């Protein structure tokens with residue numbers, strides 16, 4: 001079994017060189033996912049000088065680890081949005097998301113992007129009548145916004161269902177192939193792309209200054225396209241960070257179903273789709289098992305749970321891939337897209353939940369319009385400074401009770417072990433040494449990797465992620481390698497290294 005996303009394994013590695021000099025551009029974009037590269041393409045095409053600075057490789061963030069589904073519906077459901085927003089707002093959400101899918105489709109056709117884009121139906125399935133009412137309400141909500149919705153009692157799946165809500169004319173693609181092609185097109189339009197170039201600090205001003213290891217970029221405008229914006233911002237207390245798990249399996253018999261399937265299970269849903277790789281192999285993908293980042297002790301069990309779930313429903317031959325990724329849920333159900341520092345022209349795009357291939361595209365459309373001075377009918381709707389405490393209250397309280405509890409863990413004598421000898425090879429544990437918490441990992445060869453356990457974002461204590469072998473912050477989702485390097489999330493500074501050899 002490969003521990004990598006099917007999309008990443010099936011794509012060629014991109015080869016943009018790291019930044020090695022100082023430069024000045026109109027617009028610096030931090031992050032080469034679907035948000036950053038769509039904006040880069042739009043702005044470079046409009047004649048702006050643009051540089052994309054990507055810490056890893058293009059698509060190596062969440063974009064290349066997603067499901068590749070494009071739909072106007074939202075993870076939270078239109079029905080739930082109806083409790084917080086009026087009809088006009090929900091119509092605008094559906095229209096803007098439909099426009100973003102249309103934008104992707106047009107680009108795929110215009111540039112002949114080979115990314116397996118197809119219009120497909122989206123289905124929400126209840127396997128027992130327990131969830132039929134949810135489906136019926138969502139069906140009405142879909143009709144209200146003019147989607148081509150139907151209620152069925154059958155679906156092209158090899159097991160019995162109670163009801164299916166079907167929405168026609170949604171879409172699927174291979175997100176990694178799309179993003180790589182988009183990067184090539186942005187470069188053709190004059191955009192500079194630098195991979196393996198983490199931005200280490202952003203000084204906002206006129207101009208903005210972005211520091212990297214081997215070069216400094218000055219820019220009159222900055223787009224934070226890093227999924228969760230870097231640094232300490234108000235928006236972080238409005239976001240809940242969640243990890244989700246995926247496996248790709250082959251079947252012994254039976255058809256690989258076409259389209260997007262969300263199967264309701266308690267409060268969440270499992271997402272199922274098929275994909276044929278470039279070498280002609282068929283796979284069935286299943287994603288689910290969400291939990292708050294840094295909140296699950298044994299998270300490897302999530303893959304086993306996914307496998308059991310899919311084996312109970314399909315004739316599975318082998319599990320070929322597994323991976324995980326994270327998303328950020330917004331407090332009021334809508335993402336935060338637009339300027340956060342009007343004076344310095346700094347923009348953010350976050351809070352996409354698991355709907356961000358569409359929202360990321362929409363964010364790029366909105367931000368590039370704002371930068372180019374074009375009217376955009378949806379910019380107010382998603383404005384990051386729109387904060388409405390009433391609409392956000394439920395999730396805000398829930399997420400911040402978690403954050404408060406995690407701060408409380410930073411009291412003395414709460415370490416997991418007292419001695420290094422209690423940490424087995426492959427394990428990570430928190431240990432307290434002279435009043436300071438260390439995060440200590442023992443690798444398979446027995447060597448210890450010691451870093452500070454205090455998250456460099458807002459000082460919560462990081463927890464061990466045994467599936468990814470990383471230190472994950474339970475407060476706002478920053479993640480770090482065993483040697484302290486930032487992987488993702490709002491933190492921008494690495495966990496400082498520590499060394500104590502007396503604690504055996």
Ligand SMILES: Cc1cc2nc3c(=O)[nH]c(=O)nc-3n(C[C@H](O)[C@H](O)[C@H](O)COP(=O)(O)OP(=O)(O)OC[C@H]3O[C@@H](n4cnc5c(N)ncnc54)[C@H](O)[C@@H]3O)c2cc1C
Nearest residue numbers: 031033034035055061062063066067068069199355356357
């Ligand atoms: C399991 C899962 C399945 C999903 N499936 C779907 C789906 O089917 N449909 C859908 O619409 N949405 C889906 N989503 C959500 C969607 O994938 C994301 O919202 C979207 O990909 C976010 O794109 P992005 O460009 O904003 O961020 P990313 O793709 O995460 O890109 C951000 C980039 O910024 C880079 N970066 C970070 N820090 C720095 C730094 N300091 N310097 C330089 N670069 C930096 C990262 O390396 C990364 O490449 C899914 C999410 C998950 C977790």
Ligand code: FES
Nearest residue numbers: 455457458473476
């Ligand atoms: S991510 Fe905010 S404190 Fe760690």
